[in-house]
Amino acid sequence: MKKKRVGVLISGRGSNLQALIEACKATDYPAKIVLVVSNVPGAQGLLRAEASLIPALVIDHRDFASREAFDDALDAALNEAGVELLCNAGFMRLHSEGFVASWRDRHLNIHPSLLPAFKGLHAHARVLAEGVKITGTTVHFVRPEMDSGPIVAQAAVPVLPGDTADSLAARVLIAEHRLYPHALGLVASGAVRVEGEFVVGMTQINDQPPYFSPPLDEPL
Numbered sequence: 001m002k003k004k005r006v007g008v009l010i011s012g013r014g015s016n017l018q019a020l021i022e023a024c025k026a027t028d029y030p031a032k033i034v035l036v037v038s039n040v041p042g043a044q045g046l047l048r049a050e051a052s053l054i055p056a057l058v059i060d061h062r063d064f065a066s067r068e069a070f071d072d073a074l075d076a077a078l079n080e081a082g083v084e085l086l087c088n089a090g091f092m093r094l095h096s097e098g099f100v101a102s103w104r105d106r107h108l109n110i111h112p113s114l115l116p117a118f119k120g121l122h123a124h125a126r127v128l129a130e131g132v133k134i135t136g137t138t139v140h141f142v143r144p145e146m147d148s149g150p151i152v153a154q155a156a157v158p159v160l161p162g163d164t165a166d167s168l169a170a171r172v173l174i175a176e177h178r179l180y181p182h183a184l185g186l187v188a189s190g191a192v193r194v195e196g197e198f199v200v201g202m203t204q205i206n207d208q209p210p211y212f213s214p215p216l217d218e219p220l
Protein backbone atom coordinates (compact mmCIF):
# COMPACT_ATOMS: atom_id res chain seq x y z
CA MET A 1 0.00 0.00 0.00
CA LYS A 2 1.28 3.47 -0.87
CA LYS A 3 1.02 5.50 2.32
CA LYS A 4 0.31 9.23 2.22
CA ARG A 5 3.18 11.32 3.53
CA VAL A 6 1.92 13.32 6.51
CA GLY A 7 3.33 16.36 8.27
CA VAL A 8 2.14 17.19 11.79
CA LEU A 9 2.23 20.71 13.27
CA ILE A 10 2.41 21.04 17.04
CA SER A 11 3.01 23.66 19.70
CA GLY A 12 3.01 21.65 22.92
CA ARG A 13 2.22 18.36 24.60
CA GLY A 14 1.66 16.37 21.42
CA SER A 15 -0.72 13.73 22.73
CA ASN A 16 -2.70 13.83 19.48
CA LEU A 17 0.58 13.51 17.61
CA GLN A 18 1.24 10.40 19.71
CA ALA A 19 -2.15 8.96 18.75
CA LEU A 20 -1.31 9.51 15.08
CA ILE A 21 2.14 7.97 15.55
CA GLU A 22 0.56 4.86 17.07
CA ALA A 23 -2.02 4.58 14.26
CA CYS A 24 0.69 4.88 11.62
CA LYS A 25 2.43 1.80 13.03
CA ALA A 26 -0.26 -0.45 11.55
CA THR A 27 0.89 -1.80 8.20
CA ASP A 28 -2.58 -1.29 6.73
CA TYR A 29 -2.90 2.34 7.90
CA PRO A 30 -2.85 4.59 4.81
CA ALA A 31 -0.55 7.30 6.20
CA LYS A 32 2.93 7.76 7.60
CA ILE A 33 4.36 10.77 9.41
CA VAL A 34 7.43 12.10 7.62
CA LEU A 35 7.89 15.38 9.49
CA VAL A 36 6.83 17.03 12.75
CA VAL A 37 7.19 20.79 13.06
CA SER A 38 6.83 22.76 16.27
CA ASN A 39 6.71 26.55 16.40
CA VAL A 40 7.68 26.30 20.10
CA PRO A 41 11.20 25.22 21.07
CA GLY A 42 11.21 22.48 23.69
CA ALA A 43 7.63 21.36 23.01
CA GLN A 44 6.98 17.95 24.56
CA GLY A 45 5.71 16.64 21.24
CA LEU A 46 9.22 16.98 19.78
CA LEU A 47 10.42 14.30 22.20
CA ARG A 48 7.60 12.03 21.06
CA ALA A 49 8.71 12.43 17.44
CA GLU A 50 12.33 11.78 18.38
CA ALA A 51 11.41 8.70 20.37
CA SER A 52 9.71 7.32 17.26
CA LEU A 53 12.59 8.32 14.99
CA ILE A 54 10.43 10.78 13.07
CA PRO A 55 12.24 13.84 11.71
CA ALA A 56 11.29 16.88 13.77
CA LEU A 57 12.04 20.56 13.34
CA VAL A 58 11.55 23.72 15.36
CA ILE A 59 10.55 26.74 13.30
CA ASP A 60 10.19 29.43 15.93
CA HIS A 61 7.65 32.04 14.82
CA ARG A 62 9.48 34.64 16.91
CA ASP A 63 12.37 34.48 14.43
CA PHE A 64 10.18 35.85 11.63
CA ALA A 65 9.08 39.40 10.93
CA SER A 66 5.60 38.45 9.77
CA ARG A 67 3.07 35.64 9.80
CA GLU A 68 3.63 35.25 6.05
CA ALA A 69 7.40 34.89 6.45
CA PHE A 70 6.92 32.20 9.10
CA ASP A 71 4.39 30.37 6.93
CA ASP A 72 6.74 30.52 3.93
CA ALA A 73 9.47 28.81 5.96
CA LEU A 74 6.96 26.22 7.17
CA ASP A 75 5.72 25.61 3.63
CA ALA A 76 9.27 25.16 2.36
CA ALA A 77 10.10 22.61 5.08
CA LEU A 78 6.92 20.65 4.40
CA ASN A 79 7.53 20.59 0.67
CA GLU A 80 11.14 19.58 1.13
CA ALA A 81 9.99 16.59 3.19
CA GLY A 82 7.50 15.65 0.48
CA VAL A 83 4.50 16.15 2.75
CA GLU A 84 1.20 15.41 1.01
CA LEU A 85 -1.22 15.84 3.91
CA LEU A 86 -0.87 18.20 6.84
CA CYS A 87 -2.34 17.71 10.33
CA ASN A 88 -2.52 20.44 12.93
CA ALA A 89 -2.39 18.78 16.34
CA GLY A 90 -2.46 21.42 19.04
CA PHE A 91 -0.76 23.96 16.76
CA MET A 92 -1.52 27.27 18.42
CA ARG A 93 -0.96 29.70 15.58
CA LEU A 94 -3.23 31.06 12.91
CA HIS A 95 -2.05 30.57 9.34
CA SER A 96 -1.88 33.23 6.66
CA GLU A 97 -4.44 33.06 3.85
CA GLY A 98 -1.77 32.10 1.33
CA PHE A 99 -0.65 29.13 3.40
CA VAL A 100 -4.22 27.95 3.89
CA ALA A 101 -4.86 28.29 0.14
CA SER A 102 -1.78 26.29 -0.80
CA TRP A 103 -2.75 23.40 1.53
CA ARG A 104 -6.48 23.59 0.79
CA ASP A 105 -8.22 20.21 1.12
CA ARG A 106 -4.91 18.62 2.20
CA HIS A 107 -4.88 20.14 5.68
CA LEU A 108 -6.71 18.92 8.81
CA ASN A 109 -7.22 20.32 12.29
CA ILE A 110 -8.64 18.87 15.49
CA HIS A 111 -10.68 21.03 17.83
CA PRO A 112 -12.04 20.03 21.26
CA SER A 113 -15.72 20.86 20.69
CA LEU A 114 -18.58 19.93 18.42
CA LEU A 115 -18.01 22.60 15.77
CA PRO A 116 -19.39 25.01 14.78
CA ALA A 117 -20.08 25.45 18.50
CA PHE A 118 -17.32 26.74 20.78
CA LYS A 119 -14.66 27.77 18.28
CA GLY A 120 -11.48 29.22 19.69
CA LEU A 121 -9.68 28.97 22.99
CA HIS A 122 -11.06 27.73 26.34
CA ALA A 123 -13.81 25.67 24.72
CA HIS A 124 -14.34 23.48 27.79
CA ALA A 125 -14.77 26.40 30.20
CA ARG A 126 -17.28 27.96 27.82
CA VAL A 127 -19.15 24.65 27.46
CA LEU A 128 -19.48 24.52 31.25
CA ALA A 129 -20.49 28.18 31.48
CA GLU A 130 -23.32 27.53 28.99
CA GLY A 131 -24.58 24.44 30.81
CA VAL A 132 -24.16 22.33 27.67
CA LYS A 133 -24.75 18.61 28.33
CA ILE A 134 -23.01 17.08 25.33
CA THR A 135 -19.76 18.31 23.85
CA GLY A 136 -17.08 16.51 21.90
CA THR A 137 -14.41 16.93 19.28
CA THR A 138 -14.20 17.64 15.57
CA VAL A 139 -11.68 16.97 12.82
CA HIS A 140 -12.13 19.34 9.90
CA PHE A 141 -10.35 20.63 6.83
CA VAL A 142 -8.67 23.97 7.46
CA ARG A 143 -10.07 27.20 6.07
CA PRO A 144 -8.86 30.76 6.73
CA GLU A 145 -11.37 31.41 9.51
CA MET A 146 -10.26 29.77 12.77
CA ASP A 147 -11.81 26.36 13.57
CA SER A 148 -13.90 26.40 10.40
CA GLY A 149 -14.02 24.18 7.36
CA PRO A 150 -15.59 21.00 6.03
CA ILE A 151 -16.11 18.50 8.85
CA VAL A 152 -14.55 15.06 8.38
CA ALA A 153 -15.64 13.44 11.64
CA GLN A 154 -16.95 14.19 15.11
CA ALA A 155 -17.24 12.39 18.42
CA ALA A 156 -19.68 13.34 21.17
CA VAL A 157 -18.68 13.32 24.82
CA PRO A 158 -21.01 13.81 27.81
CA VAL A 159 -20.59 16.70 30.23
CA LEU A 160 -21.02 15.19 33.71
CA PRO A 161 -22.19 16.80 36.95
CA GLY A 162 -19.25 18.23 38.85
CA ASP A 163 -17.07 18.54 35.78
CA THR A 164 -14.33 21.12 35.75
CA ALA A 165 -12.70 22.40 32.58
CA ASP A 166 -9.83 20.03 33.34
CA SER A 167 -11.94 16.92 33.93
CA LEU A 168 -13.95 17.63 30.79
CA ALA A 169 -10.80 18.27 28.77
CA ALA A 170 -9.40 14.91 29.89
CA ARG A 171 -12.59 13.09 28.81
CA VAL A 172 -12.69 14.86 25.45
CA LEU A 173 -8.99 14.16 24.90
CA ILE A 174 -9.64 10.41 25.03
CA ALA A 175 -12.13 10.87 22.20
CA GLU A 176 -9.67 13.08 20.29
CA HIS A 177 -7.07 10.34 20.39
CA ARG A 178 -9.49 7.99 18.70
CA LEU A 179 -11.07 10.45 16.32
CA TYR A 180 -7.97 11.92 14.74
CA PRO A 181 -6.50 8.60 13.53
CA HIS A 182 -9.92 7.67 12.15
CA ALA A 183 -10.34 10.95 10.33
CA LEU A 184 -6.81 10.96 8.91
CA GLY A 185 -7.33 7.37 7.80
CA LEU A 186 -10.49 8.33 5.93
CA VAL A 187 -8.78 11.22 4.17
CA ALA A 188 -5.48 9.46 3.46
CA SER A 189 -7.21 6.40 2.01
CA GLY A 190 -9.38 8.52 -0.25
CA ALA A 191 -12.55 7.18 1.38
CA VAL A 192 -13.76 10.75 1.77
CA ARG A 193 -13.28 13.90 -0.26
CA VAL A 194 -14.36 17.53 -0.18
CA GLU A 195 -17.23 18.39 -2.50
CA GLY A 196 -18.39 21.98 -2.35
CA GLU A 197 -17.79 22.75 1.31
CA PHE A 198 -18.85 19.32 2.55
CA VAL A 199 -16.97 16.11 3.16
CA VAL A 200 -18.62 13.27 1.29
CA GLY A 201 -17.95 9.56 1.12
CA MET A 202 -17.80 6.89 3.75
CA THR A 203 -18.33 9.04 6.84
CA GLN A 204 -21.80 7.82 7.74
CA ILE A 205 -22.90 4.25 8.17
CA ASN A 206 -26.52 4.00 9.15
CA ASP A 207 -26.40 1.12 11.59
CA GLN A 208 -23.80 2.82 13.77
CA PRO A 209 -24.58 5.13 16.67
CA PRO A 210 -24.82 8.76 15.56
CA TYR A 211 -22.65 9.98 18.41
CA PHE A 212 -19.49 8.95 16.67
CA SER A 213 -18.94 9.62 13.03
CA PRO A 214 -17.26 7.69 11.54
CA PRO A 215 -18.22 4.59 13.51
CA LEU A 216 -15.78 2.89 15.83
CA ASP A 217 -15.40 -0.79 16.54
CA GLU A 218 -16.00 -0.25 20.24
CA PRO A 219 -18.25 2.24 22.05
CA LEU A 220 -16.60 5.27 23.56
Ligand code: GRF
Residues within 6 Å of the ligand: 012, 013, 014, 015, 016, 017, 089, 090, 091, 110, 111, 112, 173, 176
Ligand atom coordinates in the same frame (compact mmCIF):
# COMPACT_ATOMS: atom_id res chain seq x y z
C1 GRF B 1 -6.15 19.31 21.94
O1 GRF B 1 -7.20 19.40 22.85
C2 GRF B 1 -6.56 19.78 20.57
O2 GRF B 1 -7.90 19.49 20.28
C3 GRF B 1 -6.38 21.27 20.70
O3 GRF B 1 -5.21 21.42 21.46
C4 GRF B 1 -5.02 20.27 22.28
C5 GRF B 1 -3.67 19.74 21.93
O4 GRF B 1 -3.28 18.68 22.78
N1 GRF B 1 -6.34 21.88 19.40
P1 GRF B 1 -2.02 17.79 22.41
O5 GRF B 1 -0.86 18.74 22.20
O6 GRF B 1 -2.34 17.01 21.16
O7 GRF B 1 -1.80 16.91 23.60
